[in-house]
Amino acid sequence: MAEVKVKVQPPDADPVEIENRIIELCHQFPHGITDQVIQNEMPHIEAQQRAVAINRLLSMGQLDLLRSNTGLLYRIKDSQNAGKMKGSDNQEKLVYQIIEDAGNKGIWSRDIRYKSNLPLTEINKILKNLESKKLIKAVKSVAASKKKVYMLYNLQPDRSVTGGAWYSDQDFESEFVEVLNQQCFKFLQTKAETARESKQNPMIQRNSSFASSHEVWKYICELGISKVELSMEDIETILNTLIYDGKVEMTIIAAKEGTVGSVDGHMKLYRAVSPIIPPTGLVRAPCGLCPVFDDCHEGGEISPSNCIYMTEWLEF
Amino acid sequence: MTQAEIKLCSLLLQEHFGEIVEKIGVHLIRTGSQPLRVIAHDTGTSLDQVKKALCVLIQHNLVIYQVHKRGVVEYEAQCNRVLRMLRYPRYIYTAKTLYSDTGELIVEELLLNGKMTMSAVVKKVADRLTETMEDGKTMDYAEVSNTFVRLVDTHFVQRCPLVPATENSDTGPPPPAPTLVVSEKDMYLVPKLSLIGKGKRRRSSDEDATGEPKAKRPKQTTDNKEPIPDDGIYWQANLDRFHQHFRDQAIVSAVANRMDQTSSEIVRTMLRMSEVTTPSGAPFTQPLSSNEIFRSLPVGYNISKQVLDQYLTLLADDPLEFVGKSGDSGGGMYVINLHKALGSLATATLESVVQERFGSRCARIFRLVLQKKHLEQKQVEDFAMIPAKEAKDMLYKMLSENFISLQVGCL
Numbered sequence: 001m002a003e004v005k006v007k008v009q010p011p012d013a014d015p016v017e018i019e020n021r022i023i024e025l026c027h028q029f030p031h032g033i034t035d036q037v038i039q040n041e042m043p044h045i046e047a048q049q050r051a052v053a054i055n056r057l058l059s060m061g062q063l064d065l066l067r068s069n070t071g072l073l074y075r076i077k078d079s080q081n082a083g084k085m086k087g088s089d090n091q092e093k094l095v096y097q098i099i100e101d102a103g104n105k106g107i108w109s110r111d112i113r114y115k116s117n118l119p120l121t122e123i124n125k126i127l128k129n130l131e132s133k134k135l136i137k138a139v140k141s142v143a144a145s146k147k148k149v150y151m152l153y154n155l156q157p158d159r160s161v162t163g164g165a166w167y168s169d170q171d172f173e174s175e176f177v178e179v180l181n182q183q184c185f186k187f188l189q190t191k192a193e194t195a196r197e198s199k200q201n202p203m204i205q206r207n208s209s210f211a212s213s214h215e216v217w218k219y220i221c222e223l224g225i226s227k228v229e230l231s232m233e234d235i236e237t238i239l240n241t242l243i244y245d246g247k248v249e250m251t252i253i254a255a256k257e258g259t260v261g262s263v264d265g266h267m268k269l270y271r272a273v274s275p276i277i278p279p280t281g282l283v284r285a286p287c288g289l290c291p292v293f294d295d296c297h298e299g300g301e302i303s304p305s306n307c308i309y310m311t312e313w314l315e316f
Numbered sequence: 317m318t319q320a321e322i323k324l325c326s327l328l329l330q331e332h333f334g335e336i337v338e339k340i341g342v343h344l345i346r347t348g349s350q351p352l353r354v355i356a357h358d359t360g361t362s363l364d365q366v367k368k369a370l371c372v373l374i375q376h377n378l379v380i381y382q383v384h385k386r387g388v389v390e391y392e393a394q395c396n397r398v399l400r401m402l403r404y405p406r407y408i409y410t411a412k413t414l415y416s417d418t419g420e421l422i423v424e425e426l427l428l429n430g431k432m433t434m435s436a437v438v439k440k441v442a443d444r445l446t447e448t449m450e451d452g453k454t455m456d457y458a459e460v461s462n463t464f465v466r467l468v469d470t471h472f473v474q475r476c477p478l479v480p481a482t483e484n485s486d487t488g489p490p491p492p493a494p495t496l497v498v499s500e501k502d503m504y505l506v507p508k509l510s511l512i513g514k515g516k517r518r519r520s521s522d523e524d525a526t527g528e529p530k531a532k533r534p535k536q537t538t539d540n541k542e543p544i545p546d547d548g549i550y551w552q553a554n555l556d557r558f559h560q561h562f563r564d565q566a567i568v569s570a571v572a573n574r575m576d577q578t579s580s581e582i583v584r585t586m587l588r589m590s591e592v593t594t595p596s597g598a599p600f601t602q603p604l605s606s607n608e609i610f611r612s613l614p615v616g617y618n619i620s621k622q623v624l625d626q627y628l629t630l631l632a633d634d635p636l637e638f639v640g641k642s643g644d645s646g647g648g649m650y651v652i653n654l655h656k657a658l659g660s661l662a663t664a665t666l667e668s669v670v671q672e673r674f675g676s677r678c679a680r681i682f683r684l685v686l687q688k689k690h691l692e693q694k695q696v697e698d699f700a701m702i703p704a705k706e707a708k709d710m711l712y713k714m715l716s717e718n719f720i721s722l723q724v725g726c727l
Contacts, residue, residue, distance in 0.1 A: 172703040181701075196576070203626050241701045244684045245676065246667060249635050276570040276636070280665045283672035298323070 018045060018053040023062065023076065032066055032073035091118060095126045099136050099150050104157060106139055106149030179225060180238050185247055187211070187219050188272035210251070210269040213239060232263075239270050249273050286313045317345060317395050325398040332401065333372055336361065340369040344379065344393035351388050376430035377552065381493055389493045400555055407558045411472065418455075418463040421445065423472070423553055431476050431550040434464060434506070442514065454514040465506050471557045471592055474503050476550040507549055560596050564588075567638065567657045570664075574636055578619065582627055583639065585612050586652055599655040605646025621647075636660065670719060677702055678710045685720060 025033055025041055038050060054074065057063040064075040098115045099107055113123050127150065130136045138148045139157045151157065188211055195209035217235040220226065242248040248270050255267040282288040286309035287296075296302045304310060317325075325345055329338040343359050344350065350358075356366045370391060373379035378398055381391050404427050412420035421441045426432060432440075438460045445455040467473045477496035564587040572580035589612055590601035610624050619627075628650055631639040638657045643649035663686065671679035680700050685691055691699070697707045714720045 174701075174703050174706075177701045201623060201626060202576075202578075202630055206630055237699075237701065240699065241680065244680045244687070244700060246679070246683060251635060274573055275664065275668075276573050277566075277661065277664045277668065278573075279672055280668040283669055288669065289673055297320075 015049070015053055015056070018042070018049060019057055022053060022057060022074070026063065026074060026076035030076065032064075032075035034071055034073055036071075038074075091116075091122065092126050092129060094118075095123065096130060096135060099130075100152055102149075102151060104151060104155045106141075106151035106157065108147060108149055112150070176226070177238070177241075180220065180235075181241060181245075183220065183223060183225065184216055184235070184238055185242055185272065187216060188242075188248060188270055192272045210271045213268045213270065216270065236268065239268075242270075246275055247272060286310055321395060321399065322346060325395055328398055328401050329378075336365055337369045337372050340366060341373055341378065341393055341398070344391060345395050345398070349382070349390040349392035351390050355391065383493050383495070403555075403558075406562075407553065407555070410558060410561060411467070414472075415463050415466065417445065418460055419467060422460070422464055422467060426473065426551065426553045431552050433547065433550055434461075437551065438464060439513075446514070457513045468504050468506050468551075469592075471504060471554055473551050474554040474557075475505070476552050478548060478550070556596055560591070563654075563658065564591075566661055567652070567654075570657070570661060571631075571636075571638060575631070575634070578617075579627055579631055581614065581617060582609065582624070582631065583652065585609060585614065586639075586650065588612070590652070594654075600640070600642075600651045600653055603642045603649040603651050606648040606650065607646050609650070610647075670714070674710070674713065677706070678714060681707065681710055682714065682719065690723065 066073040094116050098112050134153050136150050137153050138150055141147045141149055191211050192209040195205050213236050217232045251269050252266050292302050326342045329341045339359055356363045379391050379393050381389055383389050408420055408424050411423035421444055425437055425440055438457050442455045442457050442460050475498055477498040479494045568580050568584045571583045594601045610621050632641040640651050640653050642651050670682045684700050697704050
């Protein structure tokens with residue numbers, strides 16, 4: 001009798017079994033598992049069998065391959081996505097992956113080309129394909145009106161792309177901003193005036209002339225002049241423009257967590273103020289506003305002695 | 317000195333002193349310090365006239381002299397001081413608001429004559445005031461002296477430097493030009509004079525004013541006959557003190573605009589208390605305790621100590637940062653932050669110029685860049701909430717007139 005060398009097959013050496021075990025492990029650790037983890041789980045499996053199993057799972061689109069600082073990670077792919085990508089080839093999957101990674105800021109077609117190293121024609125074909133499958137969409141960016149960024153279909157575009165509440169269809173709405181600007185200022189002004197007329201002791205007068213950003217936000221919402229819903233940050237940007245106009249000043253105070261309108265333990269308070277000096281002397285004389293200031297000198301064609309602005313001004 | 321400034325000095329000198337002084341003065345401004353003979357040679361005027369012109373200029377503090385080595389005396393013109401002549405009306409008006417007509421005339425006389433002795437000033441001013449009064453009334457010297465002493469006490473008038481008294485004068489030939497000194501403590505020391513008399517009208521005869529016998533001194537009919545008691549002690553107007561006063565006024569009105577009348581009065585009191593104790597270039601005034609301030613408030617203001625403390629706390633907490641708290645003794649020690657105040661006023665002036673010249677949206681961009689120091693084009697549009705095209709337009713307009721500068725950075 002010839003000796004039959006029988007290789008003792010360990011119990012779950014079946015490739016399908018290995019794959020299932022790996023998938024189970026991935027489900028256990030949704031953030032991803034390293035090769036080391038798989039090895040520890042199934043020490044009796046040889047490296048080659050492991051590699052085969054992993055490759056099969058990857059090609060079937062059930063696993064994701066990621067790189068981390070420690071090495072390679074395998075992660076279970078979302079089953080929904082796994083279903084979607086059936087029928088797409090690897091290139092499409094790669095492009096889709098890149099777009100997914102870009103999150104809600106979207107990514108430009110040229111950047112996709114750089115990241116995937118695919119030729120332009122291929123990229124365009126793939127993008128058209130994905131768009132028709134309703135997996136991605138193109139959004140026009142406000143920063144450059146010719147640029148189109150691509151992002152996943154069901155994502156809301158980020159504010160930096162659409163411009164947020166101040167842009168409607170890529171157009172900056174300046175009248176809307178102006179109206180809001182004036183309304184906020186009027187609100188703060190009336191508040192300061194009522195505080196001043198109440199004639200109580202100065203501390204109370206000062207404190208009641210302040211309004212928190214939350215109060216202003218509520219007032220604007222109740223006014224109903226905005227068709228778009230505005231957040232408190234939007235109102236704060238408007239109030240900042242009033243600060244740059246020199247009409248309003250801001251202080252930050254520490255507020256208890258949980259008080260209405262406080263963010264991270266502090267609140268912003270705004271108050272209408274008047275300028276500390278009246279229009280300065282130089283601009284009250286005609287010379288301060290003169291368009292030919294640099295050409296004016298005694299004895300020239302334009303000189304103080306024959307200045308028409310000066311004559312007019314002195315005639316009051 | 318720019319051409320425009322030299323032209324202005326020339327016009328001022330001509331208007332106040334005449335052609336010869338103007339020629340010498342402008343020559344000195346243009347060429348810097350020069351000895352006497354060179355001036356005479358270069359301007360082509362006789363030595364005698366040059367001497368007289370220099371006398372006038374030195375009397376009015378417009379020219380100073382220095383002894384260089386080898387005994388050469390060089391004269392140098394002070395262009396800035398000449399330009400200050402434009403402000404004489406403002407100085408006189410300030411003296412009027414603070415010390416009424418008497419003060420106004422004292423300062424006017426001092427400014428027009430450069431340097432004078434106290435007795436001369438008092439006599440002249442009394443005469444002038446008597447001119448304007450009703451018939452039969454005269455201005456007493458004592459009242460004028462009082463105002464003069466008050467002006468000196470608040471440092472608006474100061475002593476001129478004089479020749480130091482030397483013990484022995486036989487140390488050799490006298491120097492070609494005396495060096496004048498005045499010590500700190502003597503600068504505001506009024507000599508003990510008893511000026512008794514009344515102002516005279518020009519048309520009145522001597523008998524009117526000499527009705528009452530004066531015990532101590534003979535009648536002052538003419539001043540040439542008797543020695544002037546304070547000979548050699550000359551007084552001049554202290555221009556820096558006036559400038560300090562203007563600075564204080566600006567700070568008080570800024571506080572009044574930003575807060576209310578009472579706060580500005582408190583700040584005015586604090587500044588008044590620090591008038592003579594704080595040097596003019598100091599960044600902070602001396603610390604003042606809340607009790608002291610309460611005692612020094614003007615008589616008409618009756619606010620309670622508590623309310624005063626509240627106002628002081630509000631002033632110290634205000635984002636303007638004009639007033640700071642430096643300690644807690646004496647009910648709280650407060651200082652006025654002079655450098656910060658002047659900085660804020662300067663910034664506000666710049667912003668006002670931009671606003672009037674270019675419009676309020678440009679002013680918004682200007683303030684924004686001022687606060688944030690460096691901004692990119694896109695950030696300017698976002699923060700200021702101005703459409704991109706307009707923002708670009710405005711930035712380039714301000715850039716072309718040098719209000720904003722561009723810095724190219726590498727990525």
